[in-house]
Amino acid sequence: MYDLIILGTGPAGLSAAVYAARYKMNFLVIGAISGGTITQAHQVENYPGIEGVTGIELGKRMEDHAKKLGSEIVADSIKKIEKKEGHFILHGSKEYEAKRILLAMGADRTKLNIKGEDEFLGKGVSYCATCDGPFFKDKTVCVVGGGNAAVTSALYMAELCKKVYLIYRGEELKAEPAWVEKLKAQKNIESVYSANITEIQGENRVEKVVLDTGRIIGLDGVFIEIGSTPNKALIADLNLHTDNRGYVTVDSELKTGSKGIWAAGDITQNGFKLRQVITAAAEGAIAIYSIYLDTKKQN
Ligand SMILES: Cc1cc2nc3c(=O)[nH]c(=O)nc-3n(C[C@H](O)[C@H](O)[C@H](O)COP(=O)(O)OP(=O)(O)OC[C@H]3O[C@@H](n4cnc5c(N)ncnc54)[C@H](O)[C@@H]3O)c2cc1C
Known part of the structure; x- marks a missing residue:
């Protein structure tokens, strides 16, 4: 005892x-x-x-x-x-x-609870950029979220990937301004604000995400960093x-x-x-x- x-x-x-x-x-x-x-x-x-x-x-x-x-x-x-x-x-x-x-x-x-999220877990969907990031070298991925975890993950993925989309439902990132400054200086990161992913699609692996704005983004990985x-x-x-x-x-x-x-x-x-x-x-x-x-x- x-x-x-x-x-x-x-x-x-x-x-x-x-x-x-x-x-x-x-x-x-x-x-x-x-x-x-x-x-x-x-x-x-x-x-x-x-x-x-x-x-x-x-x-x-x-x-x-x-x-x-x-x-x-x-x-x-x-x-x-x-x-x-x-x-x-x-x-x-x-x-x-x-x-x-x-x-x-x-x-x-926290999960997004959207179509494709469970189906493609480990096949392009991840909750840990540090753990799974190296599998996406020279690929295109998105990071979902607007806090420190999302922004630092996007910065990390930008070192490895051809292109990184940061998709955030709000209009302004919640991360520390020091991180946001670094993010904005990174040429291969595109921030997409006021947008939610409604579905993750693909055949055997992730191939694209559908946003509620109507935009469809072709990519290889989805990193979910929403708390x-x-x-x-x-x-x-x-x-x-x-x-x-x-x-x-x-x-x-x-x-x-x-x-x-x-x-x-x-x-x-x-x-x-x-x-x-x-x-x-x-x-x-x-x-x-x-x-x-x-x-x-x-x-
Ligand atoms: C990607 C990412 C980046 C981050 N970057 C930073 C940063 O730069 N700076 C910063 O200050 N913070 C950062 N954080 C936040 C930080 O990691 C957390 O705030 C901190 O780890 C919380 O500590 P904790 O001990 O409360 O919980 P945790 O670190 O989550 O530890 C919980 C522990 O409980 C154990 N546990 C849970 N359930 C069970 C169970 N049933 N049986 C046995 N063990 C169990 C787990 O195995 C783990 O050991 C980051 C978080 C993430 C996800």
Whole structure:
């Protein structure tokens, strides 16, 4: 029985592990993807003190740091969280028990929910430019979205591809102005605003997209970067308060309001939410301080 299980090995979970290790807590970290979502980032340029690093490298450094301080990290995928009297059982490839849990599971990629999206997944449709980009060398692709993830993905794909379309439903990109400036300077990126893809078409692979403006664009790949939705299935049985999109509501200590459960990182609602490495890491640290004080009261 651990005092705490941290569920998630992204920036929130690994930052929490660093703090928990230094508070000498009795804890375990469980995560399916080491480093978390940031490993999908081609380049991270906004984490203070680390001027430019690939997402994979940043995730690895965080994991190495947590391990070096003595964190026990298990690679496993949790299918169910059971709340018992005074403790929790997490069901993965085996069962893990703890008195408290910190939910740091991030969020899953949002789908467009259009015709062709599921059919061509892995045959031209992708949710990760960094992972799948190299398969599209010298081809034409589009990136869908208008935030940082979409713009940085478009810039990355522009290094590899003949031509990149950035298709965004709004009139003005939401990404950081520094990224937008780079995007505008890139000759082989064409931005298409106020447009939605209604269908992805092809024979065996993606060949074209149909826009609601009537335009049809011939291309080889569609990269969907329109944000994320939290992992609702896993937390459904815990009866936590969430916002209308399913993000877990937390207070300033990252407490969920349900005894023994804290949440940190992209999974939380938390006011004016900036879903980034730095905010996820900060929430992981704050949650651990709150949990540490709780262990002092109740162990
Ligand atoms: C393409 C892209 C580029 C980005 N670029 C930047 C950037 O440049 N700068 C920046 O600051 N942010 C960037 N972000 C955002 C950043 O990646 C996230 O804000 C950050 O990773 C959130 O951290 P987290 O720990 O809350 O969640 P995540 O990083 O999503 O980690 C969640 C963890 O939970 C685990 N998990 C989930 N469900 C389960 C389960 N059932 N069982 C076991 N483990 C589970 C996952 O495997 C993972 O380890 C980018 C995101 C994307 C997609």
